[in-house]
Amino acid sequence: MTRSLLLSLVLGLALSSCKGLFQYSPNEIRLEEEEKNLNVRNIQKINAQPVKDSFRFIVVGDSQRFYDQLDDFVSAVNRMRDISFVLLNGDISDFGLNREFQLVNRSMSRLNVPYIAVVGNHDMLANGRLVYHQMFGAENFSFTHHNSKFICMNSNSLERGYDGTLPDMDWLASELSGGTEQRNIFVFSHIPPFDSGFDQNMVQSYAAKLSQNGKVRLSIHGHTHKYSFSAPYGEDVKYLVAGSVGNRSFALVTVNNDQYKVEEVAY
Numbered sequence: 001m002t003r004s005l006l007l008s009l010v011l012g013l014a015l016s017s018c019k020g021l022f023q024y025s026p027n028e029i030r031l032e033e034e035e036k037n038l039n040v041r042n043i044q045k046i047n048a049q050p051v052k053d054s055f056r057f058i059v060v061g062d063s064q065r066f067y068d069q070l071d072d073f074v075s076a077v078n079r080m081r082d083i084s085f086v087l088l089n090g091d092i093s094d095f096g097l098n099r100e101f102q103l104v105n106r107s108m109s110r111l112n113v114p115y116i117a118v119v120g121n122h123d124m125l126a127n128g129r130l131v132y133h134q135m136f137g138a139e140n141f142s143f144t145h146h147n148s149k150f151i152c153m154n155s156n157s158l159e160r161g162y163d164g165t166l167p168d169m170d171w172l173a174s175e176l177s178g179g180t181e182q183r184n185i186f187v188f189s190h191i192p193p194f195d196s197g198f199d200q201n202m203v204q205s206y207a208a209k210l211s212q213n214g215k216v217r218l219s220i221h222g223h224t225h226k227y228s229f230s231a232p233y234g235e236d237v238k239y240l241v242a243g244s245v246g247n248r249s250f251a252l253v254t255v256n257n258d259q260y261k262v263e264e265v266a267y
Contacts, residue, residue: 042114061222062244076267089222090120090190096128120190148184155189157199192221207233
């Protein structure tokens with residue numbers, strides 16, 4: 001056997017034994033099967049929970065590069081009881097990189113309850129939007145839990161140049177009209193309508209649709225990294241901005257029939 005052939009064989013064996021350890025490009029999309037389609041799979045887990053009138057869910061935003069704080073968040077949630085699910089409300093990643101999504105999911109997968117993720121503006125950078133589609137699924141989706149409907153959507157208007165496509169108001173109107181069986185509707189998106197990243201030409205239409213529905217309790221957001229709870233468009237619908245992972249704060253929402261309570265929790 002020649003020296004060059006021996007070297008080739010050794011190199012081939014080394015590379016085959018290290019499969020998955022190398023990242024060829026920071027913009028590549030490479031997910032394991034268990035990392036794909038997580039929202040659909042976790043919604044199935046939520047739907048399998050026993051039916052009851054009163055339940056609690058947690059909302060947090062902007063995990064980005066806050067990996068140590070995210071581990072602490074997971075530990076804090078796992079010490080709590082009677083939580084139905086966690087919603088990560090956008091900016092999963094900082095630069096839209098495959099590896100960032102994987103690191104966040106690695107931590108969030110240690111939760112004792114299912115988690116759902118909404119797309120954020122940072123998640124639309126680089127190939128982030130494609131990674132989000134593969135890892136979590138559709139950007140606009142809804143599900144029901146007990147007596148409530150949860151509508152999740154992409155409101156990152158700036159990343160589309162305010163071209164009128166985000167948020168998708170026709171889709172939202174359809175989802176709102178389809179919530180007749182539920183007592184409550186909660187609407188989630190990353191950027192709140194009072195932020196410049198939301199298309200300001202669509203704010204009044206968005207607020208009116210929620211207010212006129214009669215069952216929408218909260219419009220829930222992230223992005224600002226700071227907790228707030230307000231009624232900027234009238235008292236019919238309150239607007240909740242959950243705290244961020246980096247600021248070690250999240251929102252705890254308790255639903256009891258058609259009543260709800262919101263608390264900020266520090267960890």
